[in-house]
Amino acid sequence: MTAAVRRAAAAFLLLLAAAAVHAAPAPPPKLVVVIVVDQMRGDYINRYGFQWTGGLRRLVDGGAWFRRAAYPYLTTVTCAGHATISTGAFPRTHGVVGNSWFDRGLGATVGCTRDATVSTISYAAPVQGGEGPSSILAATLSDELRTQMPVPARVVTMSIKERTAITLAGHRADAATWFNPAAGGFVTSSAYTSAPVPFVAAFTKANPVTADLGKVWTRMLPAGRYLFADAGRGEKPPPFWTAEFPHALEAKGEVPDAQFFEAWESSPFSDDYLGRLAIASVDALKLGQGTGTDFLGISFSALDLVGHDFGPASHEVQDTLARLDRTIGALLDHLDRTAGAGNYVIALTADHGVAPIPEQAAPFGIDAGRLDGALVRQAAQAALASALGPGSYVVRSQYSDLILDPDVVEKLRRDPRALDEVLRALRAVPGVAAAFFAEQLDAHAAAGDRYARAALLSYYPGRSGDVIVMPQPYWFFVAADGTAQPGSATSHGTMYGYDQKVPILLFGKGVKPGEYARVVTPADIAPTLAYLCGVTLAHADGEVLGEALAPAAQAVRRER
Numbered sequence: 001m002t003a004a005v006r007r008a009a010a011a012f013l014l015l016l017a018a019a020a021v022h023a024a025p026a027p028p029p030k031l032v033v034v035i036v037v038d039q040m041r042g043d044y045i046n047r048y049g050f051q052w053t054g055g056l057r058r059l060v061d062g063g064a065w066f067r068r069a070a071y072p073y074l075t076t077v078t079c080a081g082h083a084t085i086s087t088g089a090f091p092r093t094h095g096v097v098g099n100s101w102f103d104r105g106l107g108a109t110v111g112c113t114r115d116a117t118v119s120t121i122s123y124a125a126p127v128q129g130g131e132g133p134s135s136i137l138a139a140t141l142s143d144e145l146r147t148q149m150p151v152p153a154r155v156v157t158m159s160i161k162e163r164t165a166i167t168l169a170g171h172r173a174d175a176a177t178w179f180n181p182a183a184g185g186f187v188t189s190s191a192y193t194s195a196p197v198p199f200v201a202a203f204t205k206a207n208p209v210t211a212d213l214g215k216v217w218t219r220m221l222p223a224g225r226y227l228f229a230d231a232g233r234g235e236k237p238p239p240f241w242t243a244e245f246p247h248a249l250e251a252k253g254e255v256p257d258a259q260f261f262e263a264w265e266s267s268p269f270s271d272d273y274l275g276r277l278a279i280a281s282v283d284a285l286k287l288g289q290g291t292g293t294d295f296l297g298i299s300f301s302a303l304d305l306v307g308h309d310f311g312p313a314s315h316e317v318q319d320t321l322a323r324l325d326r327t328i329g330a331l332l333d334h335l336d337r338t339a340g341a342g343n344y345v346i347a348l349t350a351d352h353g354v355a356p357i358p359e360q361a362a363p364f365g366i367d368a369g370r371l372d373g374a375l376v377r378q379a380a381q382a383a384l385a386s387a388l389g390p391g392s393y394v395v396r397s398q399y400s401d402l403i404l405d406p407d408v409v410e411k412l413r414r415d416p417r418a419l420d421e422v423l424r425a426l427r428a429v430p431g432v433a434a435a436f437f438a439e440q441l442d443a444h445a446a447a448g449d450r451y452a453r454a455a456l457l458s459y460y461p462g463r464s465g466d467v468i469v470m471p472q473p474y475w476f477f478v479a480a481d482g483t484a485q486p487g488s489a490t491s492h493g494t495m496y497g498y499d500q501k502v503p504i505l506l507f508g509k510g511v512k513p514g515e516y517a518r519v520v521t522p523a524d525i526a527p528t529l530a531y532l533c534g535v536t537l538a539h540a541d542g543e544v545l546g547e548a549l550a551p552a553a554q555a556v557r558r559e560r
């Protein structure tokens with residue numbers, strides 16, 4: 001063989017080897033971790049990330065960061081967001097249109113995970129009522145991992161809120177665990193298990209929440225490192241706290257009570273607890289250490305409660321994130337030691353963002369405010385009475401959904417002038433931007449109306465309102481409570497950027513790190529993770545985030 005022929009042969013063999021590496025599909029991750037940070041707005045990474053040094057820092061620096069991720073729909077609330085993350089579909093598909101909706105059959109408002117056919121299984125004091133996944137009308141990623149993988153995935157989820165632990169899990173789980181203040185501890189549902197799950201029972205018994213009684217939430221960082229003012233305008237701390245640090249976790253008396261549990265939920269101590277429960281789950285079930293692919297879902301709730309009370313520009317929000325950075329860091333370090341670095345994949349996102357506190361927006365010349373649902377109801381009732389004669393027409397007004405008496409809906413269908421009067425009256429309410437007869441959303445969306453398009457993506461017939469009402473920018477819905485200024489300091493649930501934009505961070509097995517500027521949605525997370533695992537989602541509206549996938553060959557080479 002001449003040198004030239006030898007070189008050609010060697011090059012050919014190299015090509016063959018490269019082709020073989022390319023042809024072999026990368027093995028699926030051993031563990032899929034979905035982390036949701038409730039109310040984490042997209043810009044928090046830019047604003048507060050400079051002082052993170054733990055897990056959030058690792059995810060931002062070493063992962064794929066989608067900087068323009070946003071929900072495209074109207075009802076940017078917790079339950080809808082979590083179901084979107086877990087199913088890869090929008091509310092119009094998975095049916096979870098809000099945290100609650102008016103059940104026309106029952107004639108009552110029901111929570112998104114309320115299920116009268118199941119019961120609560122408590123790890124603490126017994127409690128009544130049942131919560132389960134029956135209203136999620138699509139399979140979740142973890143449901144599909146369970147049914148499609150050669151070795152069924154072990155599925156573990158946890159949160160402070162029931163609606164987040166349940167929607168992350170889906171229809172089956174080895175352990176779906178959440179906090180219930182009435183129980184004074186953690187609970188699950190007969191939808192998932194017939195008896196307490198032993199490892200959760202052991203952990204919660206060894207680590208009672210009540211051990212945090214008397215602890216004090218202080219700033220983790222030196223006071224000078226916090227942006228903005230501690231007691232900002234319009235902050236509405238819970239009655240047992242002031243607007244300024246420190247915040248004590250105290251009961252009214254000597255023993256843990258509702259006040260203590262509310263303080264605990266609204267503090268980083270609850271995030272820390274979930275982090276430790278997650279680590280205990282990894283160890284107890286050897287998640288990511290078996291022959292298959294397991295699923296771990298964690299929704300950290302404290303930031304949402306803190307954000308509603310103190311607003312997005314507060315020392316409390318900044319501190320909650322700085323502490324969560326450490327909590328997530330400890331979890332990642334533990335996964336590196338157990339599942340092994342490079343064997344697991346993480347997706348971190350949020351269920352929605354949050355508006356600025358109106359009192360803080362106003363000095364900048366921004367028209368901002370709280371929209372009392374009772375005013376919307378009164379305006380609709382008055383317009384209907386004027387168009388149709390005396391009568392009681394409005395059944396309920398909750399957030400963007402206005403529920404009418406079924407006979408009225410039929411009348412409005414046949415009476416465009418009456419309908420027009422009602423919609424005009426609603427648009428005249430201070431703080432209202434748009435109002436649509438729900439049956440006409442399709443037509444308005446097709447004509448290019450952006451409000452109608454957003455509303456349609458979170459509209460599910462029979463669950464959503466008969467009329468959809470949308471606030472103006474920097475306005476949000478509150479429920480009348482008899483005070484001059486009802487509602488939280490701030491909230492979310494609209495189609496504006498501060499509510500829709502959230503982070504998406506992918507990290508680990510199969511992920512190509514970098515910053516990505518394409519406009520994507522959290523519905524893309526489940527399809528992307530499903531792709532990495534080689535399973536198919538039945539109902540996805542989202543797409544695979546292909547630009548953030550490492551070529552299989554790269555993944556194989558890195559592992560050698």
Ligand SMILES: [Zn+2]
Binds near residue numbers: 304
């Ligand atoms: Zn919230």
